[in-house]
Amino acid sequence: MTRPPLHHHLVVNTGKCLYNSALYRAYSSHPPSARLNVPIDYATTPILHHTSKSALSNPELSTEARNGTASRQNLFQAVNSALSHALSSDPSVLLFGEDVAFGGVFRCSMNLASEFGSDRVFNTPLSEQGIVGFAIGAAMEGAKAIAEVQFADYVYPAFDQLVNEAAKVRFRAGTNEGQTCGGLVVRMPTGGVGHGALTHTLSEDADTAVDYYASYHSQSPESLFTHIPGLRVILPRSPAQAKGLLLAAIACPDPCIFLEPKILYRAAVEQVPTEPYTLPISTAEVLKQGTDVTIVSYGAPLYTCSAAIEKAEKDFGCSVELIDLRTIYPWDRQAVMGSVNKTGRAIVVHESMVNAGVGAEVAATIQEGCFLKLEAPVQRVAGWTTHMGLIYERFNIPDVARVYDAIRVALNY
Amino acid sequence: MSVTMVNRLGIARAIATLAPLQTRNYATHATGHGRQRRLNTPPDFSKSSLLHQTPQTFSNTPGLPRGGASSRLNLCQAINSALRTALSESNEVLCFGEDVAFGGVFRCTLDLQSQFGDARVFNTPITEQGIVGAAIGMAAEGAKPVVEIQFADYVFPAFDQIVNEACKFRYREGHTGANLGGMVIRMPSGGVGHGALYHTQSPESLFSHIPGVKVVIPRSPSQAKGLLLASILKAKDPVIFMEPKILYRAAVEEVPDELYTLPLDKAEIVKQGADLTIVSYGRPLYTCMQAIAAAEKELGGRTIELIDLRTIYPWDRETVLESVSRTGRAMVVHESMVNYGVGSEVAATIQEQAFLILKAPIKRLGGWTTHTGLAWEKFIFPDVARIYDGIKELMAF
Numbered sequence: 001m002t003r004p005p006l007h008h009h010l011v012v013n014t015g016k017c018l019y020n021s022a023l024y025r026a027y028s029s030h031p032p033s034a035r036l037n038v039p040i041d042y043a044t045t046p047i048l049h050h051t052s053k054s055a056l057s058n059p060e061l062s063t064e065a066r067n068g069t070a071s072r073q074n075l076f077q078a079v080n081s082a083l084s085h086a087l088s089s090d091p092s093v094l095l096f097g098e099d100v101a102f103g104g105v106f107r108c109s110m111n112l113a114s115e116f117g118s119d120r121v122f123n124t125p126l127s128e129q130g131i132v133g134f135a136i137g138a139a140m141e142g143a144k145a146i147a148e149v150q151f152a153d154y155v156y157p158a159f160d161q162l163v164n165e166a167a168k169v170r171f172r173a174g175t176n177e178g179q180t181c182g183g184l185v186v187r188m189p190t191g192g193v194g195h196g197a198l199t200h201t202l203s204e205d206a207d208t209a210v211d212y213y214a215s216y217h218s219q220s221p222e223s224l225f226t227h228i229p230g231l232r233v234i235l236p237r238s239p240a241q242a243k244g245l246l247l248a249a250i251a252c253p254d255p256c257i258f259l260e261p262k263i264l265y266r267a268a269v270e271q272v273p274t275e276p277y278t279l280p281i282s283t284a285e286v287l288k289q290g291t292d293v294t295i296v297s298y299g300a301p302l303y304t305c306s307a308a309i310e311k312a313e314k315d316f317g318c319s320v321e322l323i324d325l326r327t328i329y330p331w332d333r334q335a336v337m338g339s340v341n342k343t344g345r346a347i348v349v350h351e352s353m354v355n356a357g358v359g360a361e362v363a364a365t366i367q368e369g370c371f372l373k374l375e376a377p378v379q380r381v382a383g384w385t386t387h388m389g390l391i392y393e394r395f396n397i398p399d400v401a402r403v404y405d406a407i408r409v410a411l412n413y
Numbered sequence: 414m415s416v417t418m419v420n421r422l423g424i425a426r427a428i429a430t431l432a433p434l435q436t437r438n439y440a441t442h443a444t445g446h447g448r449q450r451r452l453n454t455p456p457d458f459s460k461s462s463l464l465h466q467t468p469q470t471f472s473n474t475p476g477l478p479r480g481g482a483s484s485r486l487n488l489c490q491a492i493n494s495a496l497r498t499a500l501s502e503s504n505e506v507l508c509f510g511e512d513v514a515f516g517g518v519f520r521c522t523l524d525l526q527s528q529f530g531d532a533r534v535f536n537t538p539i540t541e542q543g544i545v546g547a548a549i550g551m552a553a554e555g556a557k558p559v560v561e562i563q564f565a566d567y568v569f570p571a572f573d574q575i576v577n578e579a580c581k582f583r584y585r586e587g588h589t590g591a592n593l594g595g596m597v598i599r600m601p602s603g604g605v606g607h608g609a610l611y612h613t614q615s616p617e618s619l620f621s622h623i624p625g626v627k628v629v630i631p632r633s634p635s636q637a638k639g640l641l642l643a644s645i646l647k648a649k650d651p652v653i654f655m656e657p658k659i660l661y662r663a664a665v666e667e668v669p670d671e672l673y674t675l676p677l678d679k680a681e682i683v684k685q686g687a688d689l690t691i692v693s694y695g696r697p698l699y700t701c702m703q704a705i706a707a708a709e710k711e712l713g714g715r716t717i718e719l720i721d722l723r724t725i726y727p728w729d730r731e732t733v734l735e736s737v738s739r740t741g742r743a744m745v746v747h748e749s750m751v752n753y754g755v756g757s758e759v760a761a762t763i764q765e766q767a768f769l770i771l772k773a774p775i776k777r778l779g780g781w782t783t784h785t786g787l788a789w790e791k792f793i794f795p796d797v798a799r800i801y802d803g804i805k806e807l808m809a810f
Contacts, residue, residue, distance in 0.1 A: 359761065
């Protein structure tokens with residue numbers, strides 16, 4: 001294997017991927033003297049539990065979980081752990097989707113087919129409409145059907161099934177109490193990953209360092225499932241959160257959409273309690289107390305917010321409260337409004353486009369409920385109103401500088 | 414006599430004992446005990462100032478041609494007129510969908526196939542995904558396909574085509590400049606009184622998140638004709654054209670005969686006012702007018718401004734913000750659910766831009782966060798009383 005010269009940074013067709021080699025990164029991840037927009041350091045971010053003591057002291061955990069042990073897992077391992085718990089504890093749990101049997105394109109279903117059998121963990125054809133339609137039917141017959149849609153961008157063929165069927169089953173059933181599809185959970189990787197982009201230009205060689213994904217691998221459609229009521233939309237921020245929220249979603253008597261930020265599958269590593277546990281759905285969590293500004297966010301942008309808050313608090317001498325919505329719909333209005341009534345300033349941060357996104361609903365509700373306490377308008381820092389071009393992801397998704405600026409604007413209004 | 418004949422006679426007798434056709438045995442509004450409904454009375458479209466009862470009022474609406482011939486048309490006839498005009502105007506225009514050939518379930522495509530032939534006006538199988546997918550392909554090849562989705566509730570199978578293909582087409586094309594301009598997806602939307610879960614939905618806000626299509630909702634026949642012609646003949650982007658189905662027959666007005674277009678990027682102030690801005694679109698505008706009429710009588714001279722968004726996305730921020738900067742109070746009214754609806758985006762934007770001017774929080778009046786059960790429509794959609802209450806609440810804040 002010959003090492004290509006430094007200026008040939010992209011195509012490395014040698015069978016060995018030099019993409020991640022620290023020595024060898026010949027492209028820049030951030031401008032040389034960047035102060036704010038430096039890559040997130042997941043190893044030190046306060047959002048993740050870096051010690052088992054910290055992981056096990058979460059007051060939302062059950063006693064068993066808190067008295068147990070914790071192990072270091074990334075997001076896909078935590079999801080895998082949750083799925084394994086669910087499959088082993090409840091024979092009505094099924095797990096299926098495209099490529100699920102071999103372990104899944106993100107490894108979330110590793111070893112589950114071999115352990116629980118192909119009657120319960122199996123592949124489906126390439127048909128999201130069929131996957132979800134089948135899942136709804138199975139859930140209506142009493143199964144806990146966990147359907148995987150391979151990327152959130154692909155969920156749209158299943159939109160009719162989700163919005164016109166799953167969301168309406170219980171309403172339609174009227175007084176027939178048993179008739180629900182509450183056992184339905186639709187899981188999907190969501191969000192930007194750095195190379196998701198727009199059009200799929202496949203490459204034969206999987207080790208080629210040329211980015212070949214597309215804008216069909218970066219979307220975050222959470223707000224589209226929030227308008228037509230009937231589904232719970234959940235988005236965890238970390239491995240430990242994902243495990244608890246996924247187990248809660250599986251147990252939840254309502255159909256749930258569980259979006260997993262794909263960039264965190266490997267990046268977010270923390271101590272996760274070994275015992276099974278659930279976390280409350282439709283409850284937001286205050287990650288950091290503060291008195292001057294409230295930032296509301298969910299998923300991967302929380303890490304960006306945390307980095308921005310750290311810098312802003314140092315530079316402006318302020319105190320910022322950070323809230324993780326966790327469940328996008330129905331969302332925890334009380335927690336958010338309680339916080340804004342305290343701070344008087346609010347910012348909503350999310351990856352998906354700002355127009356008609358989660359920020360719109362949160363901002364509209366905050367101004368309704370906290371009108372007289374607001375010292376500044378509720379700002380929405382979100383993806384710009386455009387599609388996610390391959391090379392433009394880092395300009396589109398809110399970065400640390402944008403959140404930092406929003407904090408400054410809120411303070412100085 | 415056979416059993417069947419006895420049954421038939423019995424049924425006939427039973428029917429005969431029912432009140433004759435002239436008597437309506439149910440009430441459309443409360444009349445019992447001598448109490449008259451004060452607010453929630455059915456709108457009288459023949460007197461509504463939102464409709465042009467005579468051609469003389471055309472000059473009140475910017476963009477309408479004046480002085481030419483006009484005809485009294487309802488909404489489906491106006492759509493029909495627009496489609497006919499577009500099909501005559503350009504050979505690239507096609508019109509297809511389920512049941513379009515015989516005239517359409519709402520008569521919007523009446524006589525089009527006989528006039529323009531079945532190569533241009535034709536039926537499709539029952540496949541919304543296929544209808545829209547085919548339209549996208551045709552538009553990519555330069556045609557102007559005007560497709561019909563039979564009810565807005567049925568558009569969801571086409572969601573992937575719209576959101577992942579149509580919306581992204583021009584972006585993907587980059588420098589080539591190719592686009593899907595001229596593609597229009599028409600659909601009847603909104604409550605109609607008996608639509609229930611699957612014939613009542615108004616999914617406009619779902620198409621406002623992922624950019625790339627325009628979403629247009631006309632309030633009246635004359636608006637529909639102009640906006641539809643603009644969508645087909647002038648737009649450089651695909652348009653989702655949602656027609657409030659309850660207005661198909663109910664809204665009747667004078668409509669200019671000639672070809673005219675209305676701008677797809679401007680909201681319209683349909684009633685001037687100084688103290689409160691109400692933003693709405695489609696059928697709820699009529700409800701708002703009723704509420705405004707009732708409320709203004711009791712507001713001691715204060716007046717309410719009513720804005721028709723017309724294009725829900727991209728929406729005319731300037732007009733709305735300019736209005737709120739004068740009035741200081743705002744309300745958004747729409748039929749679809751209030752959660753994550755158009756009202757959220759409008760309210761969030763107004764409070765961002767007009768924060769210091771606002772004298773009261775922006776009120777969102779939408780359908781309640783539930784599905785529209787058959788018997789519950791009139792409780793779910795904002796009615797005159799709710800809007801009236803909202804007005805009083807904002808004025809007193």
